[in-house]
Amino acid sequence: MKRKIVVFLLISACFILQSTVFKSLALANISPNLLIVIVSSFGFMRGKKSGLLIGFFSGLLVDISYGEVIGFYSLMYMYIGYFNGFFKKIFYPEDVKLPMALIAGSDFLYGILIYFFLFLFRKRYEFGYYLMHIIIPELVYTILVTLVLYRVILFINNKLEESEKRSASKFV
């Protein structure tokens, strides 16, 4: 229960920051994608199930506030969370390379999917342009933010796991 509340607050905070403060701090009209950092981190830290559920709710939040149809972003974030869950086996908190690579990969995939579904289908064929001017800059900016945000998420997750272990051992 405690975990649910904390994660809900974390998603809310990132969503609100992403739509306000980071939009004002946008460099060349590009702002980072904080939600993908959360979804993907919880995916590889907690496993497939957490990843897909957190992804679904983050996506739903984007859908109901800025989406055209309900379900599109939910679906996308959910699959990103789910696939990050496969890497739980090789995840060690001390190693920062894997999380970075996974988050970068997730954000890249996210950009490609959006281009494919929302732009290519409307006859916007200049993929190279969108890649160089939207997808890659967003990726770089997101990675920069990840350097800080990932530590926060890791810290929160460790605290939660500690308190869960404590309450579990009480029962035993």
Added chain:
Amino acid sequence: MKKKSKISMPSKYILMIISLLCIIMIFISFRTNISTGSLRTVSGYIYVPVQKGINRIGTFFSDKADDLNKLRDVMKKNEKLQAQVDKLSIENSNLQQDKFELDRLRKLYKLDQKYTSYKKIGARVIGKDTGNWFSVFMIDKGSDDGIKKDMNVMAGSGLVGIIIDVGPNWAKVRSIIDDASELSAMTLETSDRCFVEGGLMDMNEKQMVKFTDLKDPDNQVSSGAEVVTSNISVKFLPGITIGYITEIKIGSNNLTKSGYITPVVDFEHLEEVLVITDLKEKGGK
């Protein structure tokens, strides 16, 4: 992990179930207008007040950054201008420029009087689309303040966009520079109609929006012509300035022209907007 969850379902199945649910939802929201339903109302009450507050912090930072940039810009400009002053005092072309400006201002003045006949309410921009692909934003007025879907949104003297979704205390605006935006427009002077399409690429590269299908057989339209919303548009009220033509060329079919319009609104620093509460369908009454 195992002992905690009493009913443990493999994540595969959860994924499949929610995927199916999402796909169904996508189809439902395509077909019906579920989007304005209870979900958005709830999220509106939770997030809108917080966004309002936090947005102030954001604008504070961007204002500070802008100030620095402006100072640098102004210093650079100052040098340039100094050189220009000498040049211009020799060439006596000012007169010519003044004349053009007078014409334009007169036209603007007339337009301004036209706008006053529309009823407007002010609103503040509180949040922008979380992604980098579309140009949709939220304002802090909603159906409680009398805002309805399809109302036009202005800032200063130009068209910003149209309301696409409304909640009790918020409304969603799609700006005309959004990649999915398209509207019917006309040139102010000759009333030749054309389409104005927003585009992510055009906006990023040139800070302009594209226009197409301009029928101008007599070659009367040139760059600098003012483009306003057309009187045949379904949702947009007639005569709102969109911008000025910057580039114009003949299309491949040799019948119509296309090119680019520089919008009059500064979309990057949009903070307050005006919502016209007259709807097009009732425009005449």
